Amino acid sequence: MKITLDFIRLxxxxxxYPKTKETEEVTALDNISLRIPEGHLAAVVxxxxxxxxxxxxxxxxxxxxxxxxxxVNGEDLAELGxxxxxxxxxxxxxxxxxxxxxxxxxxxxENVELAMEPNRVPSSERxxxxxxxxxxxxxxxxxxxxxxxxxxxxxxxVAIARALANRPILLLADEPTGNLDKKNRYAVLELFLxxxxxxxxxxxxxxxxxxxxxxxxxxxxxxxxKLRPTNRTSKKLAEMQAEASRSRDMAAANAQPLARPExxxxxxxxxxxxxxxxGDIMP
Amino acid sequence: MALGVALVVGISIGGFLIFSQIxxxxxxxxxxxQSAVKNxxxxxxxxxxxxxxxNAPMTEPGLVGKIEQVSGVLAVQRVSYVNFNxxxxxxxxxxxxxxxxxxxxxxxxxxIGNGQAGASPYxxxxxxxxxxxxxxxxxxIIPAGYASIxxxxxxxxxxxxxxxxxxxxxxSVGDTYxxxxxxxxxxxxxxxxxxxxxxxxxxxVTAATTGSVYTLVGEIQSAIGQDYEVQPVSDLGAVGNDINxxxxxxxxxxxxxxxxxxxxxxxVTFVVTAQRRREIGLLKLLGFTxxxxxxxxxxxxxxxxxxxxxxxxxxxxxxxPLVLQSVQQSANAxxxxxxxxxxxxxxxxxxxxxxxxxxxVTPSTLLLAVLVTVCIGLVGAILPxxxxxxxxxxxxxxx
Ligand SMILES: Nc1ncnc2c1ncn2[C@@H]1O[C@H](COP(=O)(O)OP(=O)(O)OP(=O)(O)O)[C@@H](O)[C@H]1O
Ligand SMILES: [Mg+2]
Numbered sequence: 001m002k003i004t005l006d007f008i009r010l011x012x013x014x015x016x017y018p019k020t021k022e023t024e025e026v027t028a029l030d031n032i033s034l035r036i037p038e039g040h041l042a043a044v045v046x047x048x049x050x051x052x053x054x055x056x057x058x059x060x061x062x063x064x065x066x067x068x069x070x071x072v073n074g075e076d077l078a079e080l081g082x083x084x085x086x087x088x089x090x091x092x093x094x095x096x097x098x099x100x101x102x103x104x105x106x107x108x109x110e111n112v113e114l115a116m117e118p119n120r121v122p123s124s125e126r127x128x129x130x131x132x133x134x135x136x137x138x139x140x141x142x143x144x145x146x147x148x149x150x151x152x153x154x155x156x157x158v159a160i161a162r163a164l165a166n167r168p169i170l171l172l173a174d175e176p177t178g179n180l181d182k183k184n185r186y187a188v189l190e191l192f193l194x195x196x197x198x199x200x201x202x203x204x205x206x207x208x209x210x211x212x213x214x215x216x217x218x219x220x221x222x223x224x225x226k227l228r229p230t231n232r233t234s235k236k237l238a239e240m241q242a243e244a245s246r247s248r249d250m251a252a253a254n255a256q257p258l259a260r261p262e263x264x265x266x267x268x269x270x271x272x273x274x275x276x277x278x279g280d281i282m283p
Numbered sequence: 284m285a286l287g288v289a290l291v292v293g294i295s296i297g298g299f300l301i302f303s304q305i306x307x308x309x310x311x312x313x314x315x316x317q318s319a320v321k322n323x324x325x326x327x328x329x330x331x332x333x334x335x336x337x338n339a340p341m342t343e344p345g346l347v348g349k350i351e352q353v354s355g356v357l358a359v360q361r362v363s364y365v366n367f368n369x370x371x372x373x374x375x376x377x378x379x380x381x382x383x384x385x386x387x388x389x390x391x392x393x394x395i396g397n398g399q400a401g402a403s404p405y406x407x408x409x410x411x412x413x414x415x416x417x418x419x420x421x422x423x424i425i426p427a428g429y430a431s432i433x434x435x436x437x438x439x440x441x442x443x444x445x446x447x448x449x450x451x452x453x454x455s456v457g458d459t460y461x462x463x464x465x466x467x468x469x470x471x472x473x474x475x476x477x478x479x480x481x482x483x484x485x486x487x488v489t490a491a492t493t494g495s496v497y498t499l500v501g502e503i504q505s506a507i508g509q510d511y512e513v514q515p516v517s518d519l520g521a522v523g524n525d526i527n528x529x530x531x532x533x534x535x536x537x538x539x540x541x542x543x544x545x546x547x548x549x550x551v552t553f554v555v556t557a558q559r560r561r562e563i564g565l566l567k568l569l570g571f572t573x574x575x576x577x578x579x580x581x582x583x584x585x586x587x588x589x590x591x592x593x594x595x596x597x598x599x600x601x602x603x604p605l606v607l608q609s610v611q612q613s614a615n616a617x618x619x620x621x622x623x624x625x626x627x628x629x630x631x632x633x634x635x636x637x638x639x640x641x642x643x644v645t646p647s648t649l650l651l652a653v654l655v656t657v658c659i660g661l662v663g664a665i666l667p668x669x670x671x672x673x674x675x676x677x678x679x680x681x682x
Contacts, residue, residue, distance in 0.1 A: 062568060063677035083572075089676075090570020097680065101565050118570040166570075 005244055007038035007202045013068030015054055028054040030225035036218060037240060039200035041192055043213035046222030052206040053098060056172045059204060060093045061085045072170060090118040094163030098174035102147040108134060108158045109143040115165040133161035152179040171203040177212055189215060288587040291551045293594020295544030296652045300599035301606050303648050306537035322496055323516040324488040342483055350488055353506050355499045358489040410437045410452035413470060423469040424452035441467055446477035545659045552584050552663030563671040564679030573672045580668045581661055588660030592653060603642040
């Protein structure tokens with residue numbers, strides 16, 4: 001199975017919130033670079049105010065960088081027009097936002113369905129899929145509860161179900177386990193890991209919890225606007241890259257002698273990617 | 284939240300409905316009075332013949348005959364104010380302003396009485412109305428309230444200034460006050476005999492055509508001499524001013540209530556929609572397009588406003604009559620001047636006379652209210668919606 005090593009690639013990204021009448025200038029992300037291979041679960045840890053949400057906003061096309069490139073699945077988000085960005089958000093990305101904001105007038109079920117509306121999913125299918133998703137996060141008995149009638153952890157799980165509704169290729173989650181007890185925390189983590197493995201969904205999870213980040217495939221820490229992989233992560237990335245170039249060399253050797261391998265730019269390994277399985281993404 | 288908006292919209296639009304209905308009824312009546320006054324000429328004595336029971340200069344007997352000779356005169360009406368201060372017919376606690384007023388039919392039927400409420404349009408409750416054939420008989424109709432208080436019924440008689448008048452009818456007008464204090468209505472000639480007055484205070488002349496009014500003024504003036512002042516009624520300052528001020532006061536109320544209602548609705552939808560910024564941010568995050576967000580939320584806020592309409596109707600139907608009553612009372616207290624109109628000469632002594640007796644909401648006002656509501660609801664909502672929709676989702680999501 002071939003995977004795209006640079007499914008997510010950030011190059012020299014800087015994001016500064018400009019000085020206003022009331023606030024000082026804040027450089028939330030300072031010339032950061034990042035790579036996350038397809039189907040991997042990456043954790044971003046960092047203190048409060050270190051720029052984690054800002055990073056997720058850029059990855060999901062909710063905001064634009066001041067400089068640098070934000071490449072997701074081969075497309076530079078900084079170069080997409082407003083319309084394409086809307087389509088990208090609607091069909092490619094699932095968000096679990098930090099405040100897991102649900103519409104208070106809609107039931108859990110309807111909140112999940114709502115996410116499928118921009119993609120014109122037929123309403124009967126919407127309903128069925130939303131029910132399955134809520135079931136997979138353990139809420140089949142809370143389908144018709146309003147957010148006000150759900151506990152904090154339950155609301156968070158509705159938000160996770162909503163983020164998965166459009167079968168995204170990229171899932172961005174801001175503290176998705178913050179409000180969950182131990183049992184549910186690991187259940188959600190297991191769910192994420194399985195989705196990454198089986199459905200090749202690439203995930204970036206922001207967390208404070210080292211027990212969560214340790215179990216993720218990759219770990220980055222963010223401090224004062226600078227992003228660094230942990231040692232374990234650097235090593236793993238280097239191995240993956242070495243593995244990729246080995247298999248490319250083999251492919252080149254097997255190919256016709258006329259085919260001259262092109263020079264590969266730094267950090268751009270492979271474009272082959274299988275289409276995500278269209279079947280049920282849920283375990 | 285939707286219910287709150289509906290409630291505010293309902294009360295605001297209800298207020299507007301009430302005032303616009305009242306203003307519309309006043310304006311309709313004022314317009315009729317104004318057009319009726321156009322071809323009317325007033326003739327009053329400048330060298331008055333005074334009479335002890337008369338509180339305004341009287342004209343000589345025979346004046347009416349002279350005026351009727353002038354060509355271009357369509358009709359002549361006589362109006363007298365007679366003061367019965369000495370005592371015969373003060374009743375119902377009314378102040379002692381009594382009069383003989385022309386009420387209807389142009390030629391013969393006139394009024395004597397304490398004139399407190401002028402001559403409001405009345406309906407006959409018992410018996411019959413006065414008729415032209417009554418012109419020389421000592422008959423009268425009396426107000427229902429007085430009839431029941433005094434116990435006087437059909438066929439019995441009332442004394443006016445010592446002269447007995449047989450009751451042939453009992454009439455009623457809109458409100459109790461006028462029902463008690465309304466005038467005894469009698470034919471004109473018996474009224475003059477009862478008061479021993481020589482002639483009317485004012486003679487109103489109706490010109491055959493509106494265009495000939497000023498020519499006619501000159502011709503009447505030369506026919507009756509310089510002892511009389513001849514003037515088109517529309518030139519009489521007081522009359523025109525009264526009409527205009529009544530009309531404008533009520534129009535102001537209407538506009539003010541509409542403006543207040545519109546501002547309130549606009550502000551409420553604005554504030555409520557501004558609070559939906561995060562919701563808009565979420566929709567953007569989920570990949571809804573700006574166009575679909577704006578149209579969806581704008582439609583929603585218009586529907587909220589529409590929910591207010593049943594409340595508006597309820598408010599106006601319940602509170603309308605009360606407001607009408609209080610407007611009538613304040614108009615009575617103001618006691619505007621007297622105007623006389625056209626061939627079916629009405630005496631109108633207060634602004635209340637311009638008000639319809641009952642309150643009703645017409646379909647056209649309701650339609651206007653619907654349009655205003657929907658438009659203002661939209662205007663109030665669209666600004667915050669557009670503003671939030673323009674933001675990047677990351678900014679809009681920020682609480
Ligand atoms: N819209 C903004 N305008 C100005 N400054 C901002 C804005 N948004 C964020 N910041 C600043 O940028 C820095 C990074 O913010 P960010 O929300 O990315 O932090 P975070 O790592 O997600 O923190 P937390 O863990 O508390 O959620 C913070 O210091 C914050 O004050
Ligand atoms: Mg954050």
